[in-house]
Amino acid sequence: MAWLLLLAMSGCAGLPGPAPGEQSWQRHREQLQQLSHWTASGKIALRTPDQAESASLLWQQMGESSHLRLSGPMGISATTVDSDGRLLEVRQGEDYSRWDLDDPGLGAEHTWDLPVRSLHHWLKGIPAPEAPVESLLLDEAGQLPQQLQQSGWTIDYQQFSSFGDYLLPTRLQLSRGATKARIILREWGDLSAP
Secondary structure (H helix, E strand, O other): OHHHHOOOOOOOOOOOOOOHHHHHHHHHHHHHHHOOEEEEEEEEEEEOOOOEEEEEEEEEEEOOEEEEEEEOHHHOOOEEEEEOOOEEEEEEOOEEEEEEOOOOOHHHHHOOOOOHHHHHHHHHOOOOOOOOEEEEEEOOOOOOEEEEEEOOEEEEEEEEEEEOOEEEEEEEEEEEOOEEEEEEEEEEEEEEOO
16 A cells, blocks of 8 residues: 555734635634644545555544554555654555655655645645645635645545534545545544644
8 A cells, every 4th residue: 555655814003804714714724723633534545547546544643743544445455654744654564664754855766755744734624834835725605625735736625524623624635646535534533732
């Protein structure tokens, strides 16, 4: 399952304030930026020019640390991906790999370029803070993203649901070139902010 790795108000006196939709989006984004510990589970389907695969996924986020477990039918080809925000470790069966996320040759050398530092933000429905936003399209209410473009990726948000005090994505698609990943997140839990 190495295929997995293919994969920004202050107001001034006398100036008009942000539009109501901008305020809604700003509040929503700030709430999710504070959400630092969570668990999400569901399914992922990936299609590239060379292959198409699907897996069950379990993502656990604890601050900057991520733990992702992917498993195919009957537990075959179970893969775990762990990151502390600086290093990435991938285990698949007996195979083990470790990379420095700051290595500029990482994507080219290993033929994958998943933006690991951005993905946990995208899953929550917000842009990653470390990269400029190329484009952001909000829903009619001006609260939720419909499409985000960042780091060369397009993230289409197709469905949100309430989990506790949070509105979180339950269906999204990531694409870059000919690579597409469809993600369905059925459950969000262990939601906490510092």
